[in-house]
Amino acid sequence: MIKIALGQFEIKPGHPDLNTNRMLEMIQSAKESKADLIVFPEMAIPGYLIGDTWEQNAFLRDCEYYGKKIIAASDTIAIMFGNIAVDWTKKNTDGRVRKYNAFFTAYKKNLIQSPASPYPFIIKTLQPNYRAFDEERHFFSLPKLADELKTDIADLTSPIDLCLNEQTLRIGCLLCEDAWSDDYTFTPLALINKNHDVDLFINISNSPYTLGKNNKRNRVFSSHAKSNNAPFIYVNNIGIQNNGKTIYTFDGSSTVYDANGKIIAMNEPYTNQLNIVGIPLEGEPSLPAIKVNEDTDIANIYTALRYGIKNFLQDIHMEKVVIGISGGIDSAVAAALYASILPPENVLLVNMPSIYNSNTTKDLAQDLAKNLKCLYTIMPIQDSVDTTVNQIKTTPIQNLSNNTTFYLDVSSFVTENIQARDRSARVLAGIAASFGGGFTCNANKSETTVGYSTLYGDQSGFLAALADLWKFQIYDLAYYLNQVIYKREVIPQETIDIVPSAELSSNQCVDEGKGDPIKYPYHDYLFRAFCEHWNRATPEDILTWYKEDLLEEKLSCEKGLIQKYFSTNKEFIDDLERWWNLYSGIAVAKRIQAPPILAISRRAYGFDHREAQNGAYYTAQYRALKKELLK
Amino acid sequence: MIKIALGQFEIKPGHPDLNTNRMLEMIQSAKESKADLIVFPEMAIPGYLIGDTWEQNAFLRDCEYYGKKIIAASDTIAIMFGNIAVDWTKKNTDGRVRKYNAFFTAYKKNLIQSPASPYPFIIKTLQPNYRAFDEERHFFSLPKLADELKTDIADLTSPIDLCLNEQTLRIGCLLCEDAWSDDYTFTPLALINKNHDVDLFINISNSPYTLGKNNKRNRVFSSHAKSNNAPFIYVNNIGIQNNGKTIYTFDGSSTVYDANGKIIAMNEPYTNQLNIVGIPLEGEPSLPAIKVNEDTDIANIYTALRYGIKNFLQDIHMEKVVIGISGGIDSAVAAALYASILPPENVLLVNMPSIYNSNTTKDLAQDLAKNLKCLYTIMPIQDSVDTTVNQIKTTPIQNLSNNTTFYLDVSSFVTENIQARDRSARVLAGIAASFGGGFTCNANKSETTVGYSTLYGDQSGFLAALADLWKFQIYDLAYYLNQVIYKREVIPQETIDIVPSAELSSNQCVDEGKGDPIKYPYHDYLFRAFCEHWNRATPEDILTWYKEDLLEEKLSCEKGLIQKYFSTNKEFIDDLERWWNLYSGIAVAKRIQAPPILAISRRAYGFDHREAQNGAYYTAQYRALKKELLK
Structure with a gap:
């Protein structure tokens, strides 16, 4: 039995100083709890989604500097952690300095090296290049290094020997994707285990939450443990990371699978948690399996949204939000969601009727605001819209090549978009700045797919929190918010029942059942x-x-x-x-x-x-x- | 001597049908001119920057279908072209179907195969993954294939033998980056020439314009030709391609370097041009070098901007633009630039003064419009801005948790941004929709770097054509437009001379020399x-x-x-x-x-x-x- 501390913590991408401090605190706790080994996630020091910051050499040196602090803390405990590793003497394929996505093991202030490796760290073998992942852009993979060194890749992935608690453990080290090898030419687990009897596999990850992924991971990693007859430990981080256009939550959910593939420990999702687990080794009695919650999809979605919004607001130092509410479903769900995260006095709901908004939806907006007990105001837009339409229609346009003038016409379609922009870019943006916050974009994925929205109008805001949910998921979320989160009807049932409609013209009348073309x-x-x-x-x-x-x-x-x-x-x-x-x-x-x-x-x-x-x-x-x- | 036709044409990314038609027309012309061989760019059929469209299997099948049409046209002429090549029996590392960035050579309706290759095409060896390039995301590179096949990569890159005009030519085939190998572990040129006496190198590219790149390419490729003692032919496409956020122009500039490294032919930049060149082979008399224009930087920039804007407008079917002009330098340059591309009656210039705009700049805006003879109008924003500020200040905000009300305050900083949004999201967007066009974003790179702009205000528009130019380049472009393009002072000298200023408050008064903080x-x-x-x-x-x-x-x-x-x-x-x-x-x-x-x-x-x-x-x-x- 060895005691391993799973160091699941909130990584702040691009902030090695903060991450290192958190790690040092956890190391101290793990020492106090007499853990033999503490394991941190992949890229624990720099963070993972940091765009092209990898091209800043000063940043790389800084990561090395903080990495040394972690190594120095390994006097009485073994520490595994992910960091960027730089070989200043070699080139990456982009011509910049050589960088590896690396797995470090430090003990007694020294790094432990895999026997045949030229470096005192393990290099990632499989580098994902799909979805948000761009690893080949910055990191030199192990297969490339094996090619360069004309070495068998299996030699470079061989396990490390770590003497803990008076026994030498042979540990197979994996970085995230290395354990997801179905689609690759190399199978790192098989390579690692080729000529060695591995006692334990450790996978450090920096793996974003995706609906349905945890169930799949449990199947895959459990099978790894079983087929290799060795415990398999997965350590993932929490926090949010982004690459500008897309923001990911990281749920942690660090897990221990025993040699039979049973889950014997799991960290709480989205929680900073040093989980100290006694791992039974070969011949030792096994531990009971723990129950893993199979949350319903919508509960998982709510948890991820809540965590993502909360953390994003913190990261951009925004404490207050303004939400335009129309009486319709999307803005109602957005309001209920934000009001479940921020204090009600920091959520300002704004209804902005024009002549096309029905009493039905105006009343529903008011009901919603009352139910949520937020700040509420009504700022009509009709006067301003009329002013804009008139200004455009009545201001002469001069043709300076022939000194004639003419006038522009404003169609009803153009007027629809003028209304949408008046609401967002004029009213909400102005209110948000005065209120000291930002305004939300309430678009869902269905309308985002086909651009059923107005640019600088309802398509704008500081964050589109619901834009990865289909319309049916928005309805699911409405029910979930009412039934589970608020346990009362905060989103009026009528908002759920009426046809979804933009109410930007007389052809979009909810009372007549005239709704979206989708x-x-x-x-x-x-x-x-x-x-x-x-x-x-x-x-x-x-x-x-x-x-x-x-x-x-x-x-x-x-x-x-x-x-x-x-x-x-x-x-x-x-x-x-x-x-x-x-x-x-x-x-x-x-x-x-x-x-x-x-x-x-x-x-x-x-x-x-x-x-x-x-x-x-x-x-x-x-x-x-x-x-x-x-x- | 063999006659090679350089098929430099405008690729429409994501439109295999259009590209194939253009290629078939050029093949017909080349046949009529008795060319032995016609060479088209890399990815000539699909185009290159098409985002994740590579994940659509129907699109891949379509590219194969059109590729067969090109092969069928090779009855009496040899044809080299780039296309995606799919191995439907193998997997990419993303788990999807295997795709190669491939170089096809067809003759007498057959594909010509490199002796040791398992495929009837050459596969790209070096796949760029920097800047806009994401090749590892979609394409399986030759080094990976060599690993998989446990073959020496040199065998897979060996030249092809092509019998033309009664002589067999040994041709080294390169795809774009393959000839830029300084930063890679592999040097494709050396591999190709390892055990073979190559008669001719052909590089097909899909290479975007970058300031200063052509000079560098001429040095590098000329040196390749000389050191291998073989002519080197570079065929690149024209057109524009984008990956959403960034739009690139492709200048073509296809070039023939003789065995001494001399440039003996070059296609006109940014021009559809079938250039038929007689290439002297070993022992044949050499041709005279041609003069390559060393354009000044700003002339190159203007050409690229003009081409990029013109083509982007065509691609999005936009014929008319609206430009907000303040009397300042950025908008004046934007106006003069667009007016040099579109007919003056399709360019509507709009001055939108508030109380903070000086007579100086208002007059300069008017002078600019007169000089350009465009459409011109003045739409003041002060009334609307006052309305917005008053509406926000005087509308009560209800606190529904304690039934109190309060009012928001609108600071002068908030009022600055309200002005900027009023101009763009209210006036320009409304006018543009009524006019049937789009409105431009006139931001330069200096302000884009530090966000010295208002979101949904001056930061908005359908295209930011100047946002990759530093302020000093904006001034250079102003002089160039006046002196070279218009040959008169269309941009008033005073616009160039006054301090750059946003004029959004009394602290930004040009007459008092109060300008930008930059x-x-x-x-x-x-x-x-x-x-x-x-x-x-x-x-x-x-x-x-x-x-x-x-x-x-x-x-x-x-x-x-x-x-x-x-x-x-x-x-x-x-x-x-x-x-x-x-x-x-x-x-x-x-x-x-x-x-x-x-x-x-x-x-x-x-x-x-x-x-x-x-x-x-x-x-x-x-x-x-x-x-x-x-x-």
């Missing part, structure tokens, strides 16, 4: 196929499935919807092309200028889902299919 | 060191250079400025920290929501310069230095 029960799933499916669906795929009557099954939407919504092939195709054109066209332009999005799904817009403003494209096969179906 | 002659160069220097400078580097009296030299700014601007160490440090805090803090938040930026420099903001919203950081060494200097 048919959420179908389009939520269609849009999801465009952006979240593993093999991204295009009109060619959709039309093929439609033709083969497989569409509802492939999209996992309700049966019968296609027939309900579309009576002819032409109607179906027109609808498909309408949304695909928007998704690939103007919606990209809007996403380029959208606020940061809090990531929940396996594919969030922004840096996670990279895109170019190249316009819609239809393959030759799609065009042939379409022709056939329209014959 | 001291451009020094800060332009300081900011450039933060973001454009190869090893990115941080306060630690700046303070070290300051202490050692090396700062002006390291920054390449004017001598004597530091002494002129700062009388004490404290003043210097306060200034440094002020800008570093902004650069790493609020400016990141603003850049996240900024419009796309047209890239000119070696490091443009956006996708080229990745960053996280992590706040400012100061290294331990910086803090020690600062302490020492403030002692």
